[in-house]
Amino acid sequence: MDLQSGKFYWPSTFPDAPSYPMIEQDIACDVLIIGGGSSGAQCAHYLSDTDLKVVVVDKRKIGLGSTCANTALIQYLGDKMLFELVNSFGEKAAIQHMKLCEEAVNDIEKQCVSMEMDPEFIRRDTLYYASDKAGVEKLNKEYYYLDKHGFKADLLTEKQINQQYPFQKESALYTYDDGELNPFKYNHGLLKEAHKKGVSIYEQTNITGKKLEKEKATFFTDKGHSIQARHVIIAAGYEGLEFKKEENALMTSSYAVVTNPVTEFTDWHKRTLIWETARPYIYMRTTKDNRIIIGGLDDNTTYPDDRDSKIMHKKYKLIEEFNKLFPNIQVNPEYYLGAFYGGTHDGLPMIGEYEEFPNCFFLFAYGDNGLVYSGVLAKIIQDIITKGSHPAMSLYQKQRV
Numbered sequence: 001m002d003l004q005s006g007k008f009y010w011p012s013t014f015p016d017a018p019s020y021p022m023i024e025q026d027i028a029c030d031v032l033i034i035g036g037g038s039s040g041a042q043c044a045h046y047l048s049d050t051d052l053k054v055v056v057v058d059k060r061k062i063g064l065g066s067t068c069a070n071t072a073l074i075q076y077l078g079d080k081m082l083f084e085l086v087n088s089f090g091e092k093a094a095i096q097h098m099k100l101c102e103e104a105v106n107d108i109e110k111q112c113v114s115m116e117m118d119p120e121f122i123r124r125d126t127l128y129y130a131s132d133k134a135g136v137e138k139l140n141k142e143y144y145y146l147d148k149h150g151f152k153a154d155l156l157t158e159k160q161i162n163q164q165y166p167f168q169k170e171s172a173l174y175t176y177d178d179g180e181l182n183p184f185k186y187n188h189g190l191l192k193e194a195h196k197k198g199v200s201i202y203e204q205t206n207i208t209g210k211k212l213e214k215e216k217a218t219f220f221t222d223k224g225h226s227i228q229a230r231h232v233i234i235a236a237g238y239e240g241l242e243f244k245k246e247e248n249a250l251m252t253s254s255y256a257v258v259t260n261p262v263t264e265f266t267d268w269h270k271r272t273l274i275w276e277t278a279r280p281y282i283y284m285r286t287t288k289d290n291r292i293i294i295g296g297l298d299d300n301t302t303y304p305d306d307r308d309s310k311i312m313h314k315k316y317k318l319i320e321e322f323n324k325l326f327p328n329i330q331v332n333p334e335y336y337l338g339a340f341y342g343g344t345h346d347g348l349p350m351i352g353e354y355e356e357f358p359n360c361f362f363l364f365a366y367g368d369n370g371l372v373y374s375g376v377l378a379k380i381i382q383d384i385i386t387k388g389s390h391p392a393m394s395l396y397q398k399q400r401v
Helices: 038-047 082-089 091-114 133-148 158-164 183-196 237-243 304-309 311-325 370-387
Strands: 004-007 027-034 054-057 122-129 153-157 171-180 200-202 207-212 217-221 226-234 249-259 273-276 282-286 292-299 333-344 350-352 360-364
Touching (some): 004 304, 027 217, 038 054, 082 091, 091 133, 091 171, 091 370, 122 133, 133 153, 153 158, 237 249, 237 360, 282 311, 304 311, 311 333, 350 370
Parallel strands (some): 027 054, 054 200
Antiparallel strands (some): 122 171, 153 171, 217 226, 273 282, 282 292
16 A cells, blocks of 8 residues: 655654564464554554564564654544544443543553653643634533543633734633654664564565464465464554455545744744644644644545645645744745545544454554554553453444444
């Protein structure tokens, strides 16, 4: 799958990233993880603390799939608003999901602190502003549930927003203790730590065939080697749909730019993450080297050529949208991209289990919070493999419970 195109920022921040060999012989393991991006790396992280023999394979160099396009805003709120999840799944299930996402943010911070390399994790608050009158009503509903269930958030008035930012918005939700990181370094950091604990990692190893039996699964590489496993986690991001089509998956295209370094952030209160209630929405964050990431302007195209033909227009449009909010910060798009972006129709990520794929778990961490969702689902899958169950599994199964 042609996942993304453009001039990518994250690999430039870590030019000497670790490399791993290709598979050159038949191997057997307890758990095979197909995909070495964020989902696969988090699965490897959790399983590295078990006695299981774990193997990770990726068809590219590690981190050069969708990780390159990940803008890595680490939040527990997502595309589908909490009050909408309450309407769809009930209050208990929606709050359980939010609590698990909040826990995943804390887990990501712990992982970043403990790993050898610095993935540039930093806690950031978030400003979630109303794009219009309908957005004001949505934020009121959102705040009701956040406040009721003890999430740390404030509902700001127009005056309060204007005291902290150079733009006028009627209302905004201000949430605390979200975060940002460098997803490329985070990806490599997780795998490097897992590798030190005995996880085998292979890159440039393309899976082209399979034989699935009741007690084991065997996958074959394009070089003719086999990988036999008792359990398989297909953590291939959007390319998981090449293994198994999923009717709940929704594919679109999204765009982002990374600017030149900026010397002055006086107008930008605490360098918060910023996004809005409009759909599609614009979002932004800063980086360790003082650049600004601006993303959004999603559209429904699923054709790479069509997506890529829009990148030049979208990159200048994103800068224009940024300047509407921060007219005193002058920026240029030094890096830019267009990428496939996946969500689900019902707004929750998924763990797919299918009769025709025995012993296999499909990790579909689809949605704007992919890094966080990957952490939630990886932790659940670890428990299912090692303990046989997890209390939240029913929330993320294909047949929602």
